Amino acid sequence: MIQFMKDMIKDKPFLKMLFVLAIPIVIQNLISSSLNMIDTLMIGRLGEGEIAAVGLANQLFLLIITGLTGICAGAGVFISQYWGKKDLVNIKRMLGLALTVGSIYALVITVFVQCFPSQSIGFFNKDPKILELGTVYLQIVSISYIFTAITFAYSFALRCIGRTQLPMVASGIAVAINVIFNTVFIFGLGEFIPAMGVAGAALATLLARIIETVFIIVGVYKMKYELAAHIKELLPIPRELMERAAKPMLAITGNEICWGLGSVVYTKAYGHIGYEAVTSVQIVNTITNFFLVVIFALASAVLTIVGNAIGEGDVPKAKLYAKRIIVLSMGIGILICLGIILLAPFIVSCFNVTPEVAHVTVNILLINAVIIIPRVFTIVMIMGIFRGGGDTRYSLILESSTMWLIGVPLSFIGAYLLGFRLEYVVAMIMMEELVKSIFCMVRFKSSKWIHNMVEH
Template sequence: MLDKLKLDKRFIKTLLVLAVPIILQSLVTASLNLLDNLMIGSLGENEIAAVGISNQFYMVYYYSIMGITLGAGIFMSQFWGKKDVSSIHKFLGISLVFGMAATIFFAVAAFFVPEKIMSIFTKEFIVISLGRDYLRMVALSYIFTTISLAFAASLRSIGQTKIPMYGSLVGLMFNGILNYIFIFGKFGAPAMGVAGAALGTTVSRCMELSFILFIIYKNKNIVAGSISQLLDFNFALVIKFFKTATPVIFNDVMWIGGITAYFVAYSKLGTNATATMQIANTINNVFNIFGIGIASASAILIGNKIGAGLEEEAKKDALKISVFGVMIGVVIGILFFAVAPLIAMLFKITPETYHNVIIVLRIMAAALPLRFFGIVQIIGVLRGGGDVLYAIITELVAVWCIGVPLSFLGAVYFKFPIVLVYLMVCLEEPFKVIATIPRLRSGKWIKNLIK
């Protein structure tokens, strides 16, 4: 298989043409979060913990919307295989309507009850107070983010990955400048601390969305449907969407719910542990992007081929992608392991937290090849092939039957150090490999949803 992969340069090129813009866009998006954390990190560990906890709520929102847009993307990718533009508009409309409905719920909660959200994770007043200011200021950005995600998913489904990437670059530029101004009070602006980071993020998300919509509609892009075209869907189509998308949405919500549960467990060990995992996860998310980018590109390739009736080719591509994903995981993992101490030095933290961050980062780096294989299988092969039910079962068993119980067992019952608790959580990764290899080989994951 490795020899075959090395010789198949055309396939690798096709995969990378799709994956690289997705990776770059995701790196830019992750850089927004990293930039926030670096600037906030210069203020102290309470601020790091407050923003980290606030971002856990954001991640629950984000993955709820991602579930909706990715569910629609499964259909749009297969319809693009048939060059059915009208149906692409309809499913984009469905993702916008139901995505905004969910967004309103999260935005209202962030604005009106931020203290209750923060108190789930911590009882420390200063952390709750800082997090409250951040959540209220950032709530409006959820609306901009949802619309951007819906259009980005539609563009990716037709192989146009550069527009969302450029939009993210615009957002990064504004976020970096505005965060510097509002966090530290530069150029006559007040020093707002964590609230300044939230304000900078909100404005940058608005600018990102404005850029994406301007490019799409100015150039009359394929996905540039009118309001009537976007809303030209009936109840039967909505039912069809939810039959496939509900497992995806449920999977993403339950998955991020599990990640949030991890943070609840970590927070039981104190602000030091919370800050350790917030820093480590922020960095880990940056490196995970390479696996997610390969997986997202894989889903597009596989979905397009299934939609075009080329199921045997899709099966062969899935095997190649699986090997390629592990190879990328090894390379990125080695780099990640090597730079861990340098990354930890960027934050204003105590020596104990610095030591813990380095160890956790290196555990994350060592687990990267296994994690990339699981990401490629669940996001790329299973979802791209329409086999969302098997994907959800694998993901949720790994998180809720292995990761979450072990995190609470280690943190709450045994009160192990944060490094050991995280090492226990990592046992979910080999399970995903064991669970997905038989499915990959069987070919049962190929489901043509548009026949």
């Protein structure tokens, strides 16, 4: 292991490539997580009901995020490997495919939410206050889904060709605008703008998403990046390319949607325990995702690095780079574990919740800290190495089977049948990560995850 680390440190091209790809993504993810943290803190000043309502409404946004991640990551598998071949024609076509499919997906969910807002919230919790607040928030924020789809398509494609700075800057601008508008719209501005509460938070998010989308598109064309394509280069997409892309895109999209639906079902189980439980989980998820920004960045970076190497036809390099990032991620996972354990009470004290909710929230954070190392490993493997290697079908099977055969049944057994406290239900669900990490290791050692998707 010591020699392995020495070789990695001496490999300057690898370290340069890793940092050029990962650091802007870390910053972008940190900015996005900061946005969620700030949103939760600001809404939290209004009360626990508001936190729970917005948290439940954002479960629909989670479906948007998971679906778009699947669509754009599926296209990204091809874009990263085509970039290894320097095939700009097909890179632009894959961008066009991601834009088209992602926009249609976002539009369908937007229409559904606009037609059935209260029913969407009522699936999780039927508390009258949460229904009222959640419905108001959802009707406004759902308009932002189409802009999110466009931003996702460009951001993923830019990352896959190593252009990571523009998405980072766009996210920074979006966060700054969102914080300013949150302050103005949630709490009001004297006699000029009345306090709007959760409706103000939704409006601030919508405006920030619109500006982010415009900024990233203008940036691509003004800086004349490789993705600055004419409409005829994006569409129509050749049938042969669509057929080749369909299976991996469907597999990754299915993977993400299965995970997203599972998370929605978990929220249903938490809602059965009570809206205080939903509040605790919302806070925990916000904090945990903030700590995981580096890992998600590593996963995005390794997808590009592994995909590029396979596209070049250099499989040994793909394997070596994958091993190095696994070692790095595990070390970071240990640091995250220690960070959560040490900082959990302090961070939770920043939220305006009752002592009972704060106590439960700290306990769940400590449970998350214990399981974070295997979770880090599975994130890097599934979202980075397997996807970069084109092993999308196995990722779908593994992710969906562990969640729906282990996590989801245990959540309902704990919440509905046994009537456990929230801490015990969360601990039961975490068994899923342990099983998943074992199967990831077996698959990686087999080398069956390597597939050249752009070979003719």
